[in-house]
Amino acid sequence: MTVLDRDSNGEMLRGHFVYLGFAEESGGAIHVKVGRSSDPYRRFLALSHASPIEIKLFRCVRLPYLESSKIAEKLIHRGLAEFRSNGEWYRFDARIPEHKQTLHRVCRGVLDKVASSGWHWDTVHMKALRALARQNQAIGRQISLKAA
Numbered sequence: 001m002t003v004l005d006r007d008s009n010g011e012m013l014r015g016h017f018v019y020l021g022f023a024e025e026s027g028g029a030i031h032v033k034v035g036r037s038s039d040p041y042r043r044f045l046a047l048s049h050a051s052p053i054e055i056k057l058f059r060c061v062r063l064p065y066l067e068s069s070k071i072a073e074k075l076i077h078r079g080l081a082e083f084r085s086n087g088e089w090y091r092f093d094a095r096i097p098e099h100k101q102t103l104h105r106v107c108r109g110v111l112d113k114v115a116s117s118g119w120h121w122d123t124v125h126m127k128a129l130r131a132l133a134r135q136n137q138a139i140g141r142q143i144s145l146k147a148a
Contacts, residue, residue, distance in 0.1 A: 016069035018076070019043070019060035020107070023053035028094040032103065034076050035088055036069045044129055058124040063115055072114040079106035 017040045021033035031053055037043035037060075044058050063069045077088065080103065085091040092099040111119050 016063045016066050017060045018063060018069050018072045018111075019058055021047055021051075021055045022057040022059075023051055023055045024094070025053060030092045030094050030099075031085065032080075032090045032092065033088055034073065034080065034090065036073045038066075040124075041129070041132075044124060044126075045133055048126055048129070054126075056126050058126070058129075059121045060124070061111060061115060061119050061121055063119075068114050072110050075110040075114070076107055079110065 016036070016038060018036045019034075019040055021035075021044070023031040023033075025031065033047060033051075033055070035043070040058070040060050044055075048055050063072060077084075080090045083090040083092055083099070083102070090103075092103060094100065
């Protein structure tokens with residue numbers, strides 16, 4: 001089951017998610033947005049429109065409880081504090097291996113503590129997300145035409 005799956009009624013799945021959004025600048029800078037959401041599909045679309053740098057990839061993990069998602073987000077923010085650029089955004093240099101290692105170490109350490117066993121990242125590419133959004137708009141238009 002992934003973050004873009006639907007329930008038996010055709011609705012996007014909801015839950016308690018912690019996510020990372022990745023935007024890359026020329027020159028090796030990678031900007032990472034760390035957050036949480038109960039509706040990652042909508043959150044990813046909103047962020048993709050609001051970010052001055054194109055977000056190309058999202059990674060998220062479903063957690064069992066709202067409180068666990070709050071704790072995980074807070075601990076990841078603390079662990080990445082030295083890389084904070086603005087608010088919940090962090091800046092890493094892709095050319096420096098220690099930066100990438102720190103991001104992985106902090107996230108894995110927090111999620112190993114907070115999440116139930118067997119957690120995993122779902123990866124969502126913006127290209128696939130935009131295609132799904134277009135499909136949902138088309139379905140919505142068809143439904144409204146049938147109702148009219």
